[in-house]
Amino acid sequence: MFFERPDAGETAVLVHVDFQDEQEREDPGEFLELVRSAGAEPATLLTGSRHRPDSRTFVGSGKVEELREAMVVHDAELVIFNHALSPSQERNLERELKCRVLDRTGLILDIFAQRARTHEGKLQVELAQLEYMSTRLVRGWTHLERQKGGIGLRGPGETQLETDRRLLRARIKAIHKRLDRVRSQRTQNRRARSRAEIPSVSLVGYTNAGKSTLFNALTEAEVYAADQLFATLDPTLRRLEVVDVGPVVLADTVGFIRHLPHKLVEAFRATLQEAAEATLLVHVIDAADPDRDLNVTQVETVLDEIGALDVPMLKVMNKIDLLDSAPRIERDGEGCPEVVWLSAREGRGLELLGQALSERLAEDVIDVQLTLTPEQGRLRAGLHELGAVREEAFDDRGHILLEVRLPRRDFLQLMARLGERPDDYLPRELQERPVWEG
Numbered sequence: 001m002f003f004e005r006p007d008a009g010e011t012a013v014l015v016h017v018d019f020q021d022e023q024e025r026e027d028p029g030e031f032l033e034l035v036r037s038a039g040a041e042p043a044t045l046l047t048g049s050r051h052r053p054d055s056r057t058f059v060g061s062g063k064v065e066e067l068r069e070a071m072v073v074h075d076a077e078l079v080i081f082n083h084a085l086s087p088s089q090e091r092n093l094e095r096e097l098k099c100r101v102l103d104r105t106g107l108i109l110d111i112f113a114q115r116a117r118t119h120e121g122k123l124q125v126e127l128a129q130l131e132y133m134s135t136r137l138v139r140g141w142t143h144l145e146r147q148k149g150g151i152g153l154r155g156p157g158e159t160q161l162e163t164d165r166r167l168l169r170a171r172i173k174a175i176h177k178r179l180d181r182v183r184s185q186r187t188q189n190r191r192a193r194s195r196a197e198i199p200s201v202s203l204v205g206y207t208n209a210g211k212s213t214l215f216n217a218l219t220e221a222e223v224y225a226a227d228q229l230f231a232t233l234d235p236t237l238r239r240l241e242v243v244d245v246g247p248v249v250l251a252d253t254v255g256f257i258r259h260l261p262h263k264l265v266e267a268f269r270a271t272l273q274e275a276a277e278a279t280l281l282v283h284v285i286d287a288a289d290p291d292r293d294l295n296v297t298q299v300e301t302v303l304d305e306i307g308a309l310d311v312p313m314l315k316v317m318n319k320i321d322l323l324d325s326a327p328r329i330e331r332d333g334e335g336c337p338e339v340v341w342l343s344a345r346e347g348r349g350l351e352l353l354g355q356a357l358s359e360r361l362a363e364d365v366i367d368v369q370l371t372l373t374p375e376q377g378r379l380r381a382g383l384h385e386l387g388a389v390r391e392e393a394f395d396d397r398g399h400i401l402l403e404v405r406l407p408r409r410d411f412l413q414l415m416a417r418l419g420e421r422p423d424d425y426l427p428r429e430l431q432e433r434p435v436w437e438g
Contacts, residue, residue: 043074205284207255288322
């Protein structure tokens with residue numbers, strides 16, 4: 001660590017303030033879930049209401065005294081605010097309360113630090129922590145104000161605080177370089193998938209909406225899934241076979257949350273880029289959550305920040321088992337799947353999601369009748385090999401009549417292998433359609 005702090009305790013006094021501005025309000029229920037996810041034991045929740053935060057302590061002198069009494073009563077060693085505190089507010093509160101004070105951003109960072117498993121994830125968390133810490137180095141702890149001294153070091157010198165800042169900046173710069181390499185590798189992987197014309201589907205959604213449970217149900221993976229916020233943090237990619245489409249890359253991404261700190265969005269940009277460059281986003285929504293509309297808005301805000309709001313989206317209303325509702329597909333005016341209602345935990349409606357994915361991803365599918373001569377047997381054999389022949393018949397002249405359905409890219413690859421011209425077989429409207437690019 002770059003600076004000393006009082007030892008953190010597990011028993012915490014929580015503080016939640018209601019503000020008149022709707023945009024500034026936080027959810028106390030979600031706050032409790034965050035605290036439990038971090039491993040702390042909530043002792044009590046102090047609430048209040050203000051028009052605006054107090055510039056010095058955020059809550060005012062009266063609430064600080066109430067906090068001090070609650071700390072004594074519950075023998076707590078930690079105070080957690082459901083709000084973002086400025087460095088000076090945090091410093092003043094720690095001086096007044098003689099204990100460690102954590103704000104909402106620091107709490108989320110702590111959870112992320114516990115959940116990161118991959119090298120990339122740990123780098124991203126460390127970057128976010130260091131950038132958060134960089135604004136909080138001035139804390140008044142005595143060792144930060146001492147001058148370095150000793151033989152060969154006398155003179156203008158450098159305060160310990162300045163040294164800490166310099167080391168911190170160097171570490172941030174080094175992590176940025178390593179994450180740039182990760183970002184470059186991810187870009188190369190996406191380009192390789194694009195050249196192979198493999199579509200990618202990214203699961204996005206509010207944290208605890210059931211993304212990882214759905215991911216496991218679709219791919220039979222073993223991604224950790226639990227009824228808690230940020231149960232999984234690192235992105236996971238798996239292969240998924242979709243009817244009429246073939247192999248698809250399915251990505252499970254980090255969950256979003258209301259007022260997700262901007263530094264976290266920045267730090268996880270390399271991971272979230274999977275969503276920004278996906279062929280299709282599957283927005284998983286907790287259908288039973290009374291705040292689901294607000295959660296959807298928060299997810300769309302983050303998607304907008306990373307430039308992913310324009311990516312085609314399929315909504316999945318999960319947890320219908322809590323609503324006693326039946327699985328179904330909702331379509332738009334043109335009959336395109338728009339919303340799928342299902343229960344990932346019970347496996348109900350998964351086949352409808354597969355159908356919706358097929359329809360959304362297989363928009364460039366050839367469904368046509370071909371008339372082949374006996375001399376074109378190689379083409380007939382190739383279509384059978386691809387499993388594209390739905391019906392086969394012969395006319396009076398011995399011509400082969402085939403009803404075929406297959407992804408256009410597979411048809412074009414077969415034509416190229418046989419040295420045939422696709423335009424000789426496709427109707428004009430299919431000839432003019434652009435080749436799908438994943």
